Amino acid sequence: MTPTQARYLAFIQKYIDLHGIAPSEKEISDAMCVMPPSVNQMIKSLEKLGFISRSPGVARSIRIILPTELVPKWKRGGEIVISEATKKLPKRSLQPAMPLCTFEARLYDGPFGDEYRKRLCIRYVEIRTDQTLSDLHSILFEAFGMRVDAEYEFNIGGKSRFAKESKCFGLPEFQAKRKEFLGRSESYAGNAETTQICDLGLKQGQVFGYCFDFEHDWYYFLWFTKIENATETVEYPRVTRRQGKAPPQKSSGGDSSRN
Structure with missing residues (x-):
């Protein structure tokens, strides 16, 4: 898992813990200080890796499906805590030759x-x-x-x-x-x-x-x-x-x- 992927996952989980619902892509964009298309691409990547799941066409339906102990932690000030086991997770899904x-x-x-x-x-x-x-x-x-x-x-x-x-x-x-x-x-x-x-x-x-x-x-x-x-x-x-x-x-x- 890359540091950027970990940061996205940590923010999403922290938002769910605080609000009981997943953040919108706009809210993720604001938190990550990136443009919405970049968020969209990252969400798709995390989904292909099997880190999250979504319901097609349903807003705020992101759900983290990693075991709890592997989800990066979002600390005060935006610091991210990543376990050694999490660091060893794949950085990208290997697509068949397309x-x-x-x-x-x-x-x-x-x-x-x-x-x-x-x-x-x-x-x-x-x-x-x-x-x-x-x-x-x-x-x-x-x-x-x-x-x-x-x-x-x-x-x-x-x-x-x-x-x-x-x-x-x-x-x-x-x-x-x-x-x-x-x-x-x-x-x-x-x-x-x-x-x-x-x-x-x-x-x-x-x-x-x-x-x-x-x-x-x-x-x-x-x-x-x-x-x-x-x-x-x-x-x-x-x-x-x-x-x-x-x-x-x-x-x-x-x-x-x-x-």
Whole structure:
């Protein structure tokens, strides 16, 4: 078990002990001083390792399933006490060899000036085919240095963004803002949290779109550049390369710098 994993588990257990219910991801985010997508990825990792369990679709349903003596202790001031037995627990679950996709993501449009339009802003990410579009969104959020999470969708299979043959994937709760800011009222073809990369039928070389923050309409093109076997000891998804500086993200709270 890594120190970071231990810190998450210690906080979750301490919160349950104090309140009788599990913390929300937002509360974990605030306590750990990290962005919500990072919390989401850590919770998924802890679940795959068999350290916690959750009820799908149920808020505050995290339950620690480690024996009590192996759960790290959260002390006053945020100090963590980890037993020697806990330190020997696995740091990551070893996944069977799975197909691994590499995507080249390019910033195409958004609320930024000409000084950025003249530059290339590209990120390369790797993701297993058993992972979801929601996982892909989380790694793109990290790759482009976004600071404030917002609604998103993927546009796949059409010759243009809103072509009739294009299939869009997002979350049901995004529909209202989608209609307000993008003028689209049709239902999504699938839920991004449950649609796996392998469900999309992508072919190597295929290009599709990714829209983030409907109000400001950041738009990216993703090229499916390579497929190979995932490495068992590597945690995916991950960013493998960055090219060019990303424009600052606009939000209701103002701009914030990005890398």
